[in-house]
Amino acid sequence: MLSWSNCWTSAFVEGPHMDAWRGGHRVARVVAMRQISSVPVMQHPSGRERRLYLAMVNRGEGWEAAGVFGTANKARRECAKALREVNS
Numbered sequence: 001m002l003s004w005s006n007c008w009t010s011a012f013v014e015g016p017h018m019d020a021w022r023g024g025h026r027v028a029r030v031v032a033m034r035q036i037s038s039v040p041v042m043q044h045p046s047g048r049e050r051r052l053y054l055a056m057v058n059r060g061e062g063w064e065a066a067g068v069f070g071t072a073n074k075a076r077r078e079c080a081k082a083l084r085e086v087n088s
Helices: 072-082
Strands: 016-022 025-033 052-058 063-069
Touching: 016 072, 025 072, 052 072, 063 072
Parallel strands: none
Antiparallel strands: 016 025, 025 052, 052 063
16 A cells, blocks of 8 residues: 655655655655746646646656646556556
């Protein structure tokens, strides 16, 4: 079972991130990206800031991108799928 950190950590230029742990090892990370390769994410029509969420997993062979998603929850679910933590 994945254990996700309780808060976003702002340690990278790309944006804050949240980690998932299994058996004492960091196996997944979701990064809330404000820009991708210096291209900013377009603002929401209401004017509030919009972010994209990069899902990354480590299956013992290094970090791999699982995808980019519109919500943090979707990115977390996709990490779990990639790590075979869920069936669907």
